[in-house]
Amino acid sequence: MKIKAALISAAFGAVALAAVSSPAIAGPVNEAGETIGLALGAPLPPGFYLINTGSYISRASTPTLNAVVNIPVLAWSTPWTLLGGHVEAYGALPEDGVGIDHTTWLSGIYNPAALFGIAWNLGHGWSFSNFVGGYAPVKADGLAQNVWTFNERAALSYTANGWDVTAHALLGISSNDVRTHQAVQPDTITVDLTATKTFGKWEIGPVSYITSDLSKPYPAYQEASQFALGGLVGYAFGPLSVQFYVTQDVANSNVNHDTRGFVRFVVPL
Numbered sequence: 001m002k003i004k005a006a007l008i009s010a011a012f013g014a015v016a017l018a019a020v021s022s023p024a025i026a027g028p029v030n031e032a033g034e035t036i037g038l039a040l041g042a043p044l045p046p047g048f049y050l051i052n053t054g055s056y057i058s059r060a061s062t063p064t065l066n067a068v069v070n071i072p073v074l075a076w077s078t079p080w081t082l083l084g085g086h087v088e089a090y091g092a093l094p095e096d097g098v099g100i101d102h103t104t105w106l107s108g109i110y111n112p113a114a115l116f117g118i119a120w121n122l123g124h125g126w127s128f129s130n131f132v133g134g135y136a137p138v139k140a141d142g143l144a145q146n147v148w149t150f151n152e153r154a155a156l157s158y159t160a161n162g163w164d165v166t167a168h169a170l171l172g173i174s175s176n177d178v179r180t181h182q183a184v185q186p187d188t189i190t191v192d193l194t195a196t197k198t199f200g201k202w203e204i205g206p207v208s209y210i211t212s213d214l215s216k217p218y219p220a221y222q223e224a225s226q227f228a229l230g231g232l233v234g235y236a237f238g239p240l241s242v243q244f245y246v247t248q249d250v251a252n253s254n255v256n257h258d259t260r261g262f263v264r265f266v267v268p269l
Contacts, residue, residue, distance in 0.1 A: 027224065028172050028188035029111065029135050029149045031055065031069060032211040033260055035192045037232045037243050040168045041127040041157030043086035043119035044077035048269040051075060053262060061256040063101035069110075070095045085118035090131075110144050111135035115151060125160025129153075137178045147185050148175040162198035164205075167191060174217075183217035196232055203234035207245055224255040241266040 034053065051073040059065045073092045080087045091114045097107035117131030134151045138144035155168040170192070174185040189212055196205030212225035230247030243264040249257045 027226075027255065028170070028190050028211055029145060029147075029174065029185065030151065030170050030172060030190060031071075032190050032226060033192060033207075033209040033228065033230075033247050033262070034071070035153075035155075035168050035170070036207045036209060036230075036247070036262070037164070037194050037196065037234065037245055037264070038168070038192075039127075039157045039159050039164045039166055039194075040153070040155030041119065041129045041166060042159050043121055043127065043129075044075065044088055046077045046079050049075040049077070050267045050269055051264065053264045055260055055262040057258055057260045059256050059258040064099075066099040068097045082118055085120035085129075087116075087118055088129075088131075089116045090114065090133075108144065109138065111138050111149070113151070115153065117153070125158050125163075127157045127159065129155050129157075134172075137175075139179075145174070145185055146178050146180075148178070149173065149185070164194055164196045164198075164203070166194040168193075186213040186217050186221065186223065187215040188213055194232070196234070201236045203232070203236075203243070205232055206230070207232045207247065209247065222254040225253045226255055226258075227251040228258075228260070230260075239268055 053071045053073070055069045057067040057069070071092055071094045073090055076089045078087045078089065093112045094110040095108070096110045097105060099105050113133065113135045115131040115133030117129055119127060119129035121127050131153045132151070135149040137146045137148055139146055150173045152171045153168065155166055157164065157166040168191065170190040172188045174187060176183050191210045193208040194205070195207070196203050206229070208229050210227050213223040216223055226249055228247040228249045230245055232243060232245035234241065234243040244262065246259070246261045248259045
C-alpha cells in the first residue's frame with residue numbers, strides 16, 4: 001500500500017463546475033479535492049502508470065447542479081534525477097458533464113493538462129515534491145475554459161509505518177479568455193489534506209480540502225471559498241489499487257453547499 005500511495009500521486013484534473021459563470025458554482029480550474037488521498041510528495045518508482053479518477057458532485061443551488069468528471073492520467077516516472085530529486089511528468093485529458101435542474105445535460109472534453117516536476121526523498125518517511133505546468137485553453141462549449149491556466153503544485157508527505165499524511169497545495173493563475181481577451185476565471189489556491197493509515201491491504205482515514213479565490217476577474221464577481229471534510233477507504237487488489245472517498249462542505253462563502261464522491265483506479269503499466 002505504500003507503493004500504491006506513491007503511484008496514485010500522479011492523479012490530477014479539472015471539473016466542469018468551475019467553468020460556468022455564476023457565483024453559486026465558482027471554483028478553481030483544477031477540481032477541489034481531486035488529489036485527496038494521494039502521497040503526492042513521494043517519488044514514484046520508475047515506469048509508466050495509468051491512473052483514472054472519477055467523481056460525482058452534487059451542489060445545492062438554484063438551478064440544481066450535478067456534475068460527473070472522469071480524469072484519465074498517464075504518468076511517467078523517468079529514470080533521471082535532478083537537484084537530488086526524481087524527475088516525473090503527468091498528462092491528462094479530462095472528460096466532464098453537467099446536469100442542470102434535471103432537464104439539461106452538457107458534456108465534453110475539459111481543458112487538457114500537463115505538469116513536470118521533481119520529487120525528493122527527505123528521509124525518515126518524509127518527502128517533498130514541486131510540479132509546474134498547467135491547463136491549455138479549449139474553445140468555449142459551456143464546460144471547458146478558453147483560458148491558459150498556470151499550475152504550481154507543492155506537496156509534503158509522511159509515508160512511514162503505513163501512514164499517508166499529506167498536505168498538497170495547488171496554485172492556479174489564469175489568463176484572459178483567448179478569444180474575447182476578457183478576464184473570466186479567478187486565480188485560486190487549493191489545499192488537499194490526507195491522514196490515512198494502511199492495515200494490510202486496506203487503507204482508511206479522514207480527508208479534507210480548502211479552496212479559495214485569490215482575485216476578482218470582473219467587478220461583479222464574488223470571491224468564493226470552501227472548506228470540506230470527509231473520509232477515505234482504499235483496497236489493493238494485487239497490482240490494481242482502488243480508493244473511494246466522500247467529502248461534504250462544512251463552511252463556504254459565495255458558493256453553494258456541495259457533496260462530492262470520488263473513486264480512483266491505479267494500474268502500473
